[in-house]
Every structure is written in structure tokens, then in C-alpha cells.
Amino acid sequence: MTQPHTPRPLSPLSSLIFASRWLQLPLYLGLILAQCVYVFLFAKELWHLVHDAPSMGEQQIMLIVLGLIDVVMISNLLVMVIVGGYETFVSRLGLEGHPDQPEWLSHVNASVLKVKLAMAIIGISSIHLLKTFIAAGTLNGLPFCPPELVATAASNVGAARCNALTTDGVLWQTIIHIVFILSAIGIAWTDKLMTHNSHKREHAGH
Secondary structure (H helix, E strand, O other), X not given: XXXXXXXXXXXXXXXXXXXXXXXXXXXXXXXXXXXXXXHHHHHHHHHHHHHHHHHOOHHHHHHHHHHHHHHHHHHHHHHHHHHHHHHHHOOOOOOOOOOOOOHHHHHOOHHHHHHHHHHHHHHHHHHHHHHHHHHHHHOOOOOEOOHHHHHHHHHOOOOOOOEOOOHHHHHHHHHHHHHHHXXXXXXXXXXXXXXXXXXXXXXXXX
């Protein structure tokens, strides 16, 4: 009968360095508070949609709905960072066998987390770009808003008397979105190469 492996005790310096991972705990707690703020923001925007829907145009309603989807996707990103990051870099959550354990958490590591975060960022960027494309129809028909009216115009496209967008702004937003996509492809490709090389070394060792 094999004896259970007993880990050797760590030196004081090693213990201190390893325990320093708990310094990340306040960061994850802060992200939980940020999640609460997004829940409040979602409820506020949803109330605005329901309360003012009779006086809104189709374009305004579509933009608010896209904003709600944007909040949900950012919230999903926060959950991935909080749960996956804590599990990977701080401590095990002990969710094995739990009925609500996320499917992706069972095989999460730093590389998988990076790829999932990159894909989530692309999704968020896509929502922002779609909102911009919807609002871009009024680019040439309205003057550009002064700074104090930019936020109001951005949230009331179709009813505003000025535009918060510029042609250069739309172009740069599209370029940045493409850069996000290329970055995600690069991260996924690098992860694939590293995994392939790791498997080759394991087979060579056997």
C-alpha cells in the first residue's frame, strides 16, 4: 500500500512569497463591488427603457437594448476574471461536483483564461461598434456636439440635435476592433503552439 505523499515544509521565505498571493484578495473583492455597480446600472437603464418607451423611436430603443447587452457582457467578463482568476492565482474554490460549477472552470488555467478574456473583449467591442454603426447614419446630417452635450447625444441618438460621432472616430473604433480580433487570434495561436510543444516534450519523455 502506497503511503500518501507528504509535502515538505516550505522555508520562511518561500512561505512568505507563496502567501503573497492573498494580496490579490482585495482586488477580487473590489471587482465584486464593481459587479454590484453594473447591476445598479442595468436596473437604471432598464427602468429608463420601460418608463420612456412610448416616447422613444425605434433607434433609441435599439441603442438602449444594446447598452443592456453591453452591461451583461461586461458583467460576464467580471465573473470570468473573479472566479477564474481567483481559482488560478489565489486559492481553490472547491467547486468539484457542485451542480452550478461553470463548465469552463474545470479546465481553466492562465492560458485558457487569457483566450476567454480576449473573446469576451471582442464581444464587448462588437456591441460598441454596432451602436456606433447605428448612430453613424446621422453623421452628415447633424453638427458635432459641444463637449457638455456629447454624453446626452450619445444616449439619445435619433432625438438629439447634434452628433457625438465623427468620421475619424468611427474609423478608429473599427481599426481598434480589428486589432482586438487579431490580438485574440495571436493569443489563441500562441497558446496552441505552447500546448503542442508541451505535448511533444511529454511524449519524448515517455
